[in-house]
Amino acid sequence: VQVVESGGGLAQAGESRKLSCIGSGLSFDGVAMAWFRQAPGKEREGVACIAWAEATTLYSDTVKGRFTISRDTANNTVYLQMNNLQPEDTATYYCAPRIHFPQGSCTTAWGMLALYSYWGQGTQVTVSS
Numbered sequence: 666v667q668v669v670e671s672g673g674g675l676a677q678a679g680e681s682r683k684l685s686c687i688g689s690g691l692s693f694d695g696v697a698m699a700w701f702r703q704a705p706g707k708e709r710e711g712v713a714c715i716a717w718a719e720a721t722t723l724y725s726d727t728v729k730g731r732f733t734i735s736r737d738t739a740n741n742t743v744y745l746q747m748n749n750l751q752p753e754d755t756a757t758y759y760c761a762p763r764i765h766f767p768q769g770s771c772t773t774a775w776g777m778l779a780l781y782s783y784w785g786q787g788t789q790v791t792v793s794s
Contacts, residue, residue: 666690666783670760673788676750684745684788686760691783693717693736697763697771698743699781700734702756702790709759711776713745716769723771728754750792757787 668691672684686698697716703709713734714723722734733746743760761781767773774780 668783668785670785670788673790676792678794680750681748684758686743688741693741696768700745700760702758704756714771714775716771752792752794755792757789759787
């Protein structure tokens with residue numbers, strides 16, 4: 666079972682990047698998928714969540730209106746489109762499936778790390794001003 670994030674890199678402030686997350690040996694069907702990020706010296710924080718079945722989404726206040734989470738059910742992939750990137754978005758980005766009840770929901774404590782598992786290596790996003 667493996668979750669692999671990709672798409673990170675360097676960006677200038679105001680630019681966009683799209684991250685991808687694919688599951689190997691693990692189906693995302695029926696679960697909620699979330700993107701998290703961790704900046705140096707800071708705790709890992711929830712960025713966005715998508716309920717796989719209904720495609721309902723939730724975002725942290727810091728990225729709402731700039732980031733969009735989506736999923737491709739045929740390819741077991743979740744995306745994070747990041748627009749208008751800012752230096753404070755610099756972090757390692759991770760995605761993970763929710764494994765604790767209610768697995769399919771983004772509405773209950775979706776940003777709590779303990780509800781997720783199968784963390785990947787993450788993908789680094791660095792935004793310069």
